[in-house]
Amino acid sequence: MTDESTTTKKVEFSEVQDLAKRFIDLANEIKNEGRAPDAINGALMFASCIYATYSAAGNEGYLHDSGVAKVVEVYRRNLATLQKLKKAQSQTDTA
Known part of the structure; x- marks a missing residue:
């Protein structure tokens, strides 16, 4: 029996596109609130770094x-x- 939480699944490109669109929509909402695109881009990239670390190493881990x-x-x-x-x-x- 395989533990689903430890199994890497191949993600369909269409799913990635749909999820990316949600982030872009949120970024555009934030831009419309008056935030600078460079600040939004930096925040998205930093959030992605946080999530990439979590995805690979969990909440308490870090990347070598x-x-x-x-x-x-x-x-x-x-x-x-x-x-x-x-x-x-x-x-x-x-x-």
Whole structure:
């Protein structure tokens, strides 16, 4: 029997998109309250760092250097993927 809490599940991209949209919607609400986009971006990134640490190490744990490197690599891949998508979209829009 597998303990679901310790099993890593592959998350569907559509689920990630839906969840990301919720964060973007909240960020836009905060921006509309007069907060600076750079401050909102920093807060989102810091919150993501907190949650990435929790996800990997729990509430009381922390990431060793190798864990930090793994998280950084995931961020790098996600950012690179987003830029490719945005570039493709901009080329489609100008065609």
